Amino acid sequence: MTDMTPIPMPRLNEPAPDFDAPTTHGQKKLADYRGKWLILFSHPADFTPVCTTEFIAFAGRQDKFAALNTELLGLSIDSHYSHIAWVRNIKEKFGTDIRFPIIADLSMKVASAYGMIQPGASDTAAVRATFIIDPEGVLRAMVYYPMNAGRSVAEIYRLLVALQTADENTCAMPENWVPGEPVIVPTPKTPEEAEARASQGYDTVDWYFSTRQL
Numbered sequence: 001m002t003d004m005t006p007i008p009m010p011r012l013n014e015p016a017p018d019f020d021a022p023t024t025h026g027q028k029k030l031a032d033y034r035g036k037w038l039i040l041f042s043h044p045a046d047f048t049p050v051c052t053t054e055f056i057a058f059a060g061r062q063d064k065f066a067a068l069n070t071e072l073l074g075l076s077i078d079s080h081y082s083h084i085a086w087v088r089n090i091k092e093k094f095g096t097d098i099r100f101p102i103i104a105d106l107s108m109k110v111a112s113a114y115g116m117i118q119p120g121a122s123d124t125a126a127v128r129a130t131f132i133i134d135p136e137g138v139l140r141a142m143v144y145y146p147m148n149a150g151r152s153v154a155e156i157y158r159l160l161v162a163l164q165t166a167d168e169n170t171c172a173m174p175e176n177w178v179p180g181e182p183v184i185v186p187t188p189k190t191p192e193e194a195e196a197r198a199s200q201g202y203d204t205v206d207w208y209f210s211t212r213q214l
Helices: 049-061 060-068 080-094 109-113 153-169 191-199
Strands: 021-024 026-029 038-042 070-075 102-104 128-133 139-145 201-208 211-213
Touching: 021 102, 038 102, 038 153, 049 070, 049 080, 049 153, 070 211, 080 102, 128 153, 139 153, 191 201
Parallel strands: 038 070, 070 102
Antiparallel strands: 021 026, 038 128, 128 139, 201 211
C-alpha cells in the first residue's frame, strides 16, 4: 500500500525551518547565518559523479557568493566521516578545495524539514534541492532537480543577484535578467496610477508593463 502521508514542505516568504546539525566545520545552526544570505543545498550521496561536479562548481563560485554576503552549506544523508573522505578525495583527484561546511544528516531531520526527501525519487537520499535564505532567516527561493540531472550553479548565482537587486531597488526581474539589463517597474495599483504611468518617464509598453534602467 502506498504511503499517502504528505511530505512536509517549507514555504516561500516564511521563516526557513530551523536546524542545529553537525557539519564538517562543527555544529551549525540557522541562527549562525543571521545577517547573511545562505544557500543550503542537498545532494543524494558522497562519492557520486554528478554530485562531485556540483560541489566543484559551488567551490569555484564560493568567493563570488561571499562577495554578495552569502554563505554556502551542503547536506546529504551521509556520515561526517564520509563527508571528510569525499572532500579529501575531491581535492586529491580534481584539485578543488571544498571550503564550505557539509551537514551530516544521518537522522534525515534537516532533509525532512526542508522537503528534501522525495519518495518518488528515493526514501533514503535527498534530492538535489537548493534553498536561498535571506539575512532575516526567511526562505526566498527553492529549486529542485532530479537525481540524474545536475543543477546549474550559475543559475543559482544569477537568481541570488536578482533577488538582492530586486530588494534593493523595489522592482521585479524579467526572464533571465542579468545586471545591466532593464528591470520591471511595479504595476500600478489603481486606475489613477495606471492613467499616470505613461507620463512617468519609464519605458512603457502598456499601463501594466513598464521597465527602467537601474
